[in-house]
Amino acid sequence: MLSVSIRHQFPGFTLDATFEAPPGVTALFGRSGSGKTSIVNAVAGLMRPDAGRIEVDGRLLSDSESGHFLPPHRRGMGYVFQEARLFPHLTVRQNLLYGGWFSGRRDRAGFARIVEMLGIGQLLNRRPLALSGGERQRVALGRAILSNPRLLLMDEPLAALDEARKAEILPYLERLRDETGLPILYVSHAPAEIARLASSIVLLEAGQVIAAGPATRILSDPATVPALGLREAGAIITARVEAHEADGLTRLGTSSGTVFLPRIDAEPQSTLRLRILAQDVMIALERPAGISALNLLPAVVRDLTETESGMLVRLDAGGETILARITRRSAYALALEPGKPVYAILKAVSVAPGSVGNMKRHFHST
Amino acid sequence: MNDWLSPEEWQAVALSLQVSTVAVLASLPFGVLVAHALARWRFPGRGLLNVLVHLPLVLPPVVTGYLLLLTFGRRGAVGQFLDQFGIVFAFHWTGAALAAAIMGFPLMVRAIRLAIEAVDPKLEQAASTLGASRIWIFATITLPLILPGILAGMVLGFAKAFGEFGATITFVSNIPGQTQTLPSAIYAFLQVPGGEASALRLVLVAVIIAMGALFLSEWLARAVARRIAGH
Structure with a gap:
């Protein structure tokens, strides 16, 4: 320290x-x-x-x-x-x-x-x-x-x-x-x-x-x-590797639902951190159907902050914070306000730096 | 070579080489220290030190020689003190070396100081974060990097010492075999009828030695620079 x-x-x-x-x-x-x-x-x-x-x-x-x-x-x-x-x-x-x-x-x-x-x-x-x-x-x-x-x-x-x-x-x-x-x-x-x-x-x-x-x-x-x-605003949430599926995806469990990622080099049951950029998160009021996005997490709006170019929405997804960056127009159209239940649509999720490396080291030493 | 130069001429050449070499080697540590102090340290009296170092460059050599006589002569304060330990400068070859060293000192310090100022202090900072104390930084970083400058300073100092005349003859006179260096010998030969041939031979020796020293230093400096550049 x-x-x-x-x-x-x-x-x-x-x-x-x-x-x-x-x-x-x-x-x-x-x-x-x-x-x-x-x-x-x-x-x-x-x-x-x-x-x-x-x-x-x-x-x-x-x-x-x-x-x-x-x-x-x-x-x-x-x-x-x-x-x-x-x-x-x-x-x-x-x-x-x-x-x-x-x-x-x-x-x-x-x-x-x-x-x-x-x-x-x-x-x-x-x-x-x-x-x-x-x-x-x-x-x-x-x-x-x-x-x-x-x-x-x-x-x-x-x-x-x-x-x-x-x-x-x-x-x-x-x-x-x-x-x-x-x-x-x-x-x-x-x-x-x-x-x-x-x-x-x-x-x-x-x-x-x-x-x-x-x-x-x-x-x-x-x-x-x-x-x-x-552009760099975003959240980091914890996830656990559940399984590597046959279609090349890895299934991960988070506190608010299941997330799929292209195959990750990590053992099942290991925990890692996922980074979700605010600009990669869309908000829907109802669970969307007929959408290509795999990763939909139920969440609750915690607060809204106006920025120069839009609105930053902080969501509470099962106790973890997810940040979404949307336009002000969308925020008003959806009538977003603290406490409102929504769905976060994750367009892109990446594994946060270091977490896979740490796991590797862990497995090597045991 | 002994046939070509008379014993008297040979004596003057050998003495000059001895005096200049001792002058350069003995003053080198002080030269590096003073150059480093002037280039890197900020301390009260820095300006005064700078002036003192450069004084022999601007004073008439005869004045410098006379001041040396007053200080280091048998009656001089420092001379008397050193006499107790058997160290004698007056009318002795060591006095010629002292005069030569003092006259060459400003040139030596100048060359080394320029080299030190050209060393990026950021390298020295980097060395300190790697655990090197000031002395180690100097020995392992600064010194190797200023080597070309030190060589240049040594050559300049040597050349100046080799040609020094006014201060030497004033301080230690012109005693053959003792204090008669090459310039003094040339001067002496020119005072006697028929001495021109001897004088000319000594002039030739002086030219050869001076040019040889310059070539040597250029070659050494380039070798050092090549080593640093990594080729």
Whole structure:
């Protein structure tokens, strides 16, 4: 658990942020200039805040009251920068081993596993200048992990890459999160990235925390949706794999009904998380018949929030929250109001990041 | 080579090489330290240090030599103090090395400082998050990256030391075999009738050594750059 409570005066704006980051991936989300990088730098010890306190797992990193300030090299933070910052005079292998020289642990098996996981085995004897942007960032990731950090800090590690390279790295980040179990503080201003990676989210605006909490709640909370961007708004619900059916679908049970998905790589009876984007949910007043959509869940309207372009409807489906984004016209036509029973038609459902990976790991270890 | 140069000329060449090499090697650690301080640290007196380092570049060499005589001479405060430990500079080859080192110091510091300023501090930050303390960062990141600059500084310092005349002759005089470096020898030969041939031979040696040093440093710097670029 990382707990941060800092204040720092910059020319032009004040950073004043207090939040806690539980194990898992905590995303610091906000526009550029909202103070995300400064927070990460303060945690790493590269910036000394005017006032405040930072603690990781009960270990005090800095405290302005007692004047305690642990220098960066004694904090054990693995930092992945936006630009890879690889050492140009060292080979990839030497870059990867650099942190190990100082932590005093040279773990051959760990090295081989990380190199395999990041797919950088054939790069080991090259020098950073001879690598592509995506390769550099993977090496930077490996270098940070191999320094045996207590916490991984990532400052927009994908921002300098094009879409193809991003798509190349994201799966590695997911594997990293699921296989190492390292707590990660992840800075981004790309909602798609954090929706895919984060287990909790801290929303920043002009140096202030405007919302913080589990990703499931922040992503489906109509109050925070405008800050995140409407396209990424959505809910995450829990489901249990019931059976893999003969027609290629997997049947899952949720608290409000059965959901079918194209075959999922998970064992029957395992639980996983489903992500349902608000823009993929339609609302019907009666159970629709003669419709191609397979996934219809009975629900009750909890509340309605107007946005610039439409209406966000929060539905209660058997105790879980589902978010639907519809037009205002539809909302009035259906006379939606809190307490009204409806049906949620799910046009698309995806398995939330990490849940399948976690299950796999679980099954491997038993 | 011994046949070509007279023993006296040979002595001057050997002494010059010795004086310049010792001057460069002895001043190098200080040069790196001062260059690093000027490039990276903010401290009171930084401006003054910068001026002091560059002073020999702008002062008349004779003035620098005289100031050295006043300070490190047998009657000088520092000279008397060091005399107790058997360290003598006045009218001794070590004095020539000291004068050469001081005259070459600004050039050496300048080259190294430029190299340090060209190192991206972000790399040093990255090293610190990986567990390297300041000393380790310097040894494993900064130092290898500024190696070409250090070589350039050494060559410049060596060339300056090799050609140093005014401060040397003022501080330690022109004693053959003791403080008569190559420039002093050329000067001495030109003062006596029939000395032009000797002077010319020494001039030729000076040109060869200076050019050799330049080529060597260029080659080393390129080799280092190639290594970093990964080819």
